[in-house]
Amino acid sequence: MKGWNGKILRVNLSNKVYTSETFDEDFAKKWLGGRGFALKILWDELKPGIDPLGPENKLIIALGPISGITAPNMGKVVVAAKSPLTEGYGDGNIGSHIATQLRKAGYDALVVEGVSDEPTCLYIEDNKVNFLLVKDWWGKGTYKTLEFIQEKFGKNAAHLLIGQAGENLVRYAVIRSMEGRAGGRPGIGAVMGSKRLKAIVVKGTKVLSDIIAYPEKMKELGSQGMKKVKELDEKTRWTDQSTNAILSWCNDFDALPVKNFRKTSHPLSHQIDGVALSKARVETYGCPICVMKCGIAIRDDEDHISELDYENVGMLGANLEIFDLPAVGTLNYLCDDYGLDTISTGSVLGFYADVIEQELYAGKFKFGDSKEAKKLIKKISYREDVGDFLSEGTKRMSEKIGNNSHEFAMHVKGLEISAYNCKFCPGMALAFGTSGIGAHHKEAWVIMFELTEMERGSYDDKKAEKVIELQRIRGGLFEGIVSCRFPWIEEGFELDHYLDYLEATTGISFTFDNLWEIADRYYVLMRAFFAREFKEKWNRKRDYPPAMWFKDPIPNGKFAGKTLDWHKYDELLSAYYELRGWDARGIPKKITFEKLGMNDVSKELSKYIVLSS
Ligand code: PTT
Ligand code: SF4
Numbered sequence: 001m002k003g004w005n006g007k008i009l010r011v012n013l014s015n016k017v018y019t020s021e022t023f024d025e026d027f028a029k030k031w032l033g034g035r036g037f038a039l040k041i042l043w044d045e046l047k048p049g050i051d052p053l054g055p056e057n058k059l060i061i062a063l064g065p066i067s068g069i070t071a072p073n074m075g076k077v078v079v080a081a082k083s084p085l086t087e088g089y090g091d092g093n094i095g096s097h098i099a100t101q102l103r104k105a106g107y108d109a110l111v112v113e114g115v116s117d118e119p120t121c122l123y124i125e126d127n128k129v130n131f132l133l134v135k136d137w138w139g140k141g142t143y144k145t146l147e148f149i150q151e152k153f154g155k156n157a158a159h160l161l162i163g164q165a166g167e168n169l170v171r172y173a174v175i176r177s178m179e180g181r182a183g184g185r186p187g188i189g190a191v192m193g194s195k196r197l198k199a200i201v202v203k204g205t206k207v208l209s210d211i212i213a214y215p216e217k218m219k220e221l222g223s224q225g226m227k228k229v230k231e232l233d234e235k236t237r238w239t240d241q242s243t244n245a246i247l248s249w250c251n252d253f254d255a256l257p258v259k260n261f262r263k264t265s266h267p268l269s270h271q272i273d274g275v276a277l278s279k280a281r282v283e284t285y286g287c288p289i290c291v292m293k294c295g296i297a298i299r300d301d302e303d304h305i306s307e308l309d310y311e312n313v314g315m316l317g318a319n320l321e322i323f324d325l326p327a328v329g330t331l332n333y334l335c336d337d338y339g340l341d342t343i344s345t346g347s348v349l350g351f352y353a354d355v356i357e358q359e360l361y362a363g364k365f366k367f368g369d370s371k372e373a374k375k376l377i378k379k380i381s382y383r384e385d386v387g388d389f390l391s392e393g394t395k396r397m398s399e400k401i402g403n404n405s406h407e408f409a410m411h412v413k414g415l416e417i418s419a420y421n422c423k424f425c426p427g428m429a430l431a432f433g434t435s436g437i438g439a440h441h442k443e444a445w446v447i448m449f450e451l452t453e454m455e456r457g458s459y460d461d462k463k464a465e466k467v468i469e470l471q472r473i474r475g476g477l478f479e480g481i482v483s484c485r486f487p488w489i490e491e492g493f494e495l496d497h498y499l500d501y502l503e504a505t506t507g508i509s510f511t512f513d514n515l516w517e518i519a520d521r522y523y524v525l526m527r528a529f530f531a532r533e534f535k536e537k538w539n540r541k542r543d544y545p546p547a548m549w550f551k552d553p554i555p556n557g558k559f560a561g562k563t564l565d566w567h568k569y570d571e572l573l574s575a576y577y578e579l580r581g582w583d584a585r586g587i588p589k590k591i592t593f594e595k596l597g598m599n600d601v602s603k604e605l606s607k608y609i610v611l612s613s
Contacts, residue, residue: 001025002213003065003506004033008041009107011122011129013195014055014114018129020107029508030597032518033064034482035091035475037109038080039525042089043601048532048608052084052187053169053194059112061098061160061200064482066501068100068289069208071222072229072493073484075099075288079160083186084171085344085393086414086438089529093442093479094175094183095287097158103211104204116196123153124202137198138167141337142176145199153201160200163339165381166193170391172344172416176336180285180295180307185341186415186437213507221500225493230291232491239284241274242294243310248273250314250420253451254559255428257319257421259367260350261410264421264554268323272313276325287484294486300329308332311441314419315346320353320367327370331377338381344393345380347416349373351394351409360403407547412439413530420447423549424456424562427463430572433543434467436475436526444470445489459568464576476519521596523580524588528605531587535608540586543573583612 001024011018031040038060050056060080067074077099083090102110105126112122116131119138123130137148142163149159165173166189173189174182209215233239247269250256254264270276277296285307286293295307306329316335317328335342353369355361363386365372379387389397394416398409410417415438422429431444444467450456454463477498478485487493495512502510531538549564577584581592589612593602602611 001028002211003502003508004028004108005103005106005211007107008037008109008111009105009124009129010111010113012114013112013116013120013131013197016131020127028065030518030521032480033067033108034062034078035080035479035522036518037062038078038091039089039522039529041109041111042080042082043525043529046082050082052082052087053190055115057082057191057194059188059191059195059197060109061102062109062482063099063103064480065505066498067482068103069212069218069222069505070226070289071218071501072225072487072497073287073290073292075290076482076484077102077160078479078482079175079184079188081188081191083188083415083437084169084190085187085395087533088413088437089526090184090186090188090415090437091479092174092183092185092188093482094160094177095181095290095484096160096177097156097288098160098177098200098202099288099482100208101158101202101204104206104208105202106204106206110200112195112197115194119196119198121199121201122197124200126204126206134198139164142339143337146178149199149201153203158202162189162192162198163337163381165339166190167198168381168383168391169193170340170380170383171393171396172341172348173339174341176339178285178287179305180297180336181287182336182341185343185440189339212505214504218501218504221497221504225497225501226291229487229491229493232487232493233292236491238490239292239294241278242296244277244296244308244313245274246310247313247318248275254423254554254557255421255425255447255451257314257350257419259321260319260354260408261417261421261548262354262408262552262555264423264559265557266318266321266323269318271323272317272325272328277308277313280325290484292486292491298325298329300333301326302330302333304330304333306330306333306336311419312342315343315350316373319346319350319419320373322368322370322373324370331370331373334374334377338377340377340381343418344416345377347394347410348380348390348397349376351397352376352390354408355401355405360401360405407551410546410548412545413542415439417545422545423552423554423564424559425450426457426459426564426569426572427454427467429545429549429564429569430463430576431467431470433545433573434471434576436471436523439545443475445474446470457562459565459572461572461575464572464579467576468579471523472516472519476522477515480515480518480522517596520580521598524592524596524598525601527582527586527588528601532605532608538585538587538609540573540584543586544569587611589613
């Protein structure tokens, strides 16, 4: 087999035993890598009902067949586990040198099991695993921990690490890498913390070309691709403003989250938009193996260097009505240092300010108060005072507060919604509703098509088709091969390149149809995971966005008065299920499992829930 090492490294932190397991080409072709490998391992190995923050959960780091090689934007890894926020499958995609080093160590995935007695750093050196006790790293932020790692293992050591939020089991703690990378929104950092695993460092010495089917061809394709992406970026100038270019667009189209998503635009939004960010740039961060580095870093109001991407600015700025870029930079820096997800943090704080304003909960935090927000971020990370309550996420907070507060707790399935306000974007609302891991824009960013190429207010079945098309590309192809999707989305680098790379690395001529079938398997298995957890409690309402988008109209501007329509959304959801071969509950039918070669999954799922034929 070429393209994959064909090996998974399994490490148990409880008894310090590690083993190497093999997989064959059938498994590789069926699941491809990254999200596919992580999903299949977690489905097969986790008993339903286990505590995501308990010893039985497993942390997976998974790579794809092109990960880590020199070709456009291949320096990414998938981090996954059962999510402490959603209780379903959760993952994230993060830039790290581990993409190359784990492959050079001879593995395509790492499975971490058990819990260590003491704070540990796993140091993987080819096929040797060292369990280093790092008591003095515990309790330290991600920047200090990075310093420790670089002192011990060298400046370019390939690593993943957590901050205090992960250690203290904040349900939306992320994993961090390098200066500005963060991934695993559904609380994968908390899973790492629950294992007392502070960091993972990997060093491999294998020659990567040995596992590539046509190394010379791949070398040529890779360098041509890197050159082309660089040229494209020079033309588009996308990295002048990077992801934050979208902020003024969202504001103009009434799709910006402002004041816990109650408003959709703000007259001061220009103070935190892409132009403002570009002017404030003092540094550019990015992932390894990338020629279009997109992390714009500014000096914040406490003199730190802080990387601001759109989601960070949208959720910690506009959503909290803080229109002061250096102040937003500080909130972001704190989230980065403690290892909190910025999207969930912005949503939790927005929800908190909202319930206080409505006198449903006592507190002194108000929209626009960046000083208090700073204090709260620290409290969340240490689970101190009210921080303990806030660290549970909006879903659990609203369940405690009651009083219909769930109607404006902005999450789907427990994962907080990222920075797109969908009061008048039915297609994007469907994308959030049906994302396999909860409300993440990474699965189907249909809003761009909905607002520029389709009739905005329509609930036409074409929107369900578009959501599925994008889920296949973004949540399937890019999460399976494990590569950054930005060359394709932002620079117009054609998808055919990835077929060429797959063929050169694996020797297999994949077609797009093959890849869409693999992607459909991911969506079926993510859904099966939820259904096995929730059993008869599963219902289609879990694929609905929060009631606020249906009940609370856009307050002003040219779309004033617009909301989503319950009945039409429900019909759009039915169209989506129909296209996917799922039943009216949103559970894949037996025939769908069969078509995708997943009878083993339907057999297992049938033990917990009756499947439709
Ligand atoms: C991603 C999510 C995003 S998506 C952003 S900004 W974005 C937030 N960034 C955070 C951050 O920063 N610090 C922090 N403490 N928390 C943060 N939470 C938020 O996390 C990221 C880029 C970006 S920037 C995006 S869209 C693209 N995402 C990709 C993806 O999902 N898949 C893929 N194949 N390619 C992608 N390329 C782009 O990567 P999660 P990164 Mg991130 C400071 O992982 O869990 O999906 O959360 O990985 O290396 O930082 O790159 O406007
Ligand atoms: Fe990382 Fe940005 Fe480059 Fe993608 S474009 S690989 S997110 S630096």
